[in-house]
Amino acid sequence: MFLRLAGLPRRIKILLMLFSDLVxxxxxxxxxxxxxxxxxxxxxxxxxxxxxxxxxxxxxIFIRIGLYRAVIRYLDDKIIYTVFYGVTLSVLLLTAVIVMGRVSSIPRSSLIIYWIIAIAYIASSRFLARGLMRSLERFEDRRQPVAIYGAGRAGLQTALALMSGPEFRPVAFFDDNPEVQGTNVVGIRVFDPMEAIDVMKAKECRQLLIAMPSASRTRRKEIIQKFEREGVILKTLPGMGELVDGRVRIEDIREVGVEDLLGRDPVPPFEDLIKSCIRDKVVLVTGAGGSIGSELCRQIILNTPRKLILLEQAEFALYKIEQDILKHRINFEVVPILGDVLNSDHMEKLISRYGVQTVYHAAAYKHVPLVESNVIAGVMNNVFGTLAASRAAIKGNVETFVLISTDKAVRPTNVMGASKRLSELVLQGLAQDRKCSTRFCMVRFGNVLGSSGSVVPLFKEQIRNGGPVTVTHPEVTRYFMTIPEAAQLVLQAGSMGKGGDVFVLDMGESVKILDLAKKMIELSGLEVRDSVTGSGDISIEFTGLRPGEKLYEELLIGSNVSWTAHPRIMTASENCLEWDTLNKQLDELKNACLSGDDRVVRAILKALVPEYVQG
Incomplete structure (x- = not known):
């Protein structure tokens, strides 16, 4: 009978509450x-x-103030105020009826008693109904229990969203604020985080949702570290900037990512720097469909260029980034161009036709093993693509040309790194010409989280498939930065360039890839399998360093580095080649590429980039 009652249509439930009030x-x-x-x-x-x-x-009166619009199972303590307001108005009207009806036999003080009792009866009926509904739900609820860290606005909205869905059932709140500990939020108890592990075990809950979108990365990291070895599956909400109008949706919830483990809060952008090369200018992004290129486009549209040109050789990637940009309400023109930076004539006509003022050159082959086995394609795209784009920029009087470089260009052990270092030398050589009005600069940084070819999505897929998680070497380390932060810093660094500058982004502390793999397994609520006893869920296997891969990456060739006005951007003073010498050897390198001689290409690379040591 009670289960039938819980399943009745909402209109019938409202009529039942109305009938109870009649009594x-x-x-x-x-x-x-x-x-x-x-x-x-x-x-x-x-x-x-x-x-x-x-x-x-x-x-x-109850109908007018919305008492019957409240959903019984989600009632909170605020319902008391609604009942108080409604009963108070009814007592005043009842008093007027008694006075106008000249009813002298009813004691006037009984009206005060009625006011108190009516509030108690009506409020109690709601809470009893809520308790009954939730008890019935728990009786047959097969949803997964989940605890929520953060009993603020985001936590409340998240709990309500989860309670109305078919997958999860909130069973506990945890909050750092002592004033809310011990209280109930939408009928769910708020506990001290120090009791979190015991509470979750008692409630047979293995999932914790961090609903603190305004918390710093440092604070998130502290929370994550508290639970990462407890077999708890951690999930989180995006930052406040990603939540629209403060509304929390189920699809906003995501697994805790590596960015939450970095523990480093991004520095707010310097608006004057980020806008100087973009605002009201014609901006070209090469490789616009790639990981960095697409994020550069997303950041650029926030700063209202006059026109944004997207150059990409992959059709689907170009279509995807164009559609992504057009989702926003923009009041400038977006021009998608299918093309190759190696096509000099096309680049010159493109820059001349649209009057390009700023170029962000992100087009490159970056996957180390693939470039190592495709030497000529890598050198042609990375070196001569940069050369073609930069010469077209000079010819078209482009104001600023920014090359997206990599930490693998520092003392490279692979063709990809050597080709990117040579690309830097090309721009440094072109910048030596005093007649050149184009400001060239390079921005060098390490790995970005979630980019194509990154270990993070690979590890996620391997964990999802039950393992093993493959790590090349137990001691390998890498620098990591989020894609949005990297793109934002690139835009700011580009504004600082005077000509031939090499900017290096502060990547923070390097991360041991083995530790990263272990943390990702633990954050999935699983255990790393012990190689001796065989206990655990996911094993980690070492596959050996790939061709051209280093144990660790560096960001600086020498020690001559100085800080800029931005706390996350440094500038390096590094040796470069005379343009006349470099230009002749570039001709030799191109001829070697066209003849298909990998050995000669590597030899010329070695001559031009003395730090290059084949791994």
């Missing part, structure tokens, strides 16, 4: 008179009609 309101009036008279059988014959008037006076 409770006259009962409250009778109780108040009985208490005032001190007898269980007071004489009410002379004003019996008032017991019929009370519900017809009060229920319209």
């Amino acid at each position: 409770l309101l006259p009962l409250a009036l009778w109780s108040s008179v009985a208490l005032r008279m001190g007898t269980l059988s007071p004489d009410v014959a002379s004003y019996i009609w008032l017991f019929f008037v009370v519900p017809f006076v009060t229920i319209p």
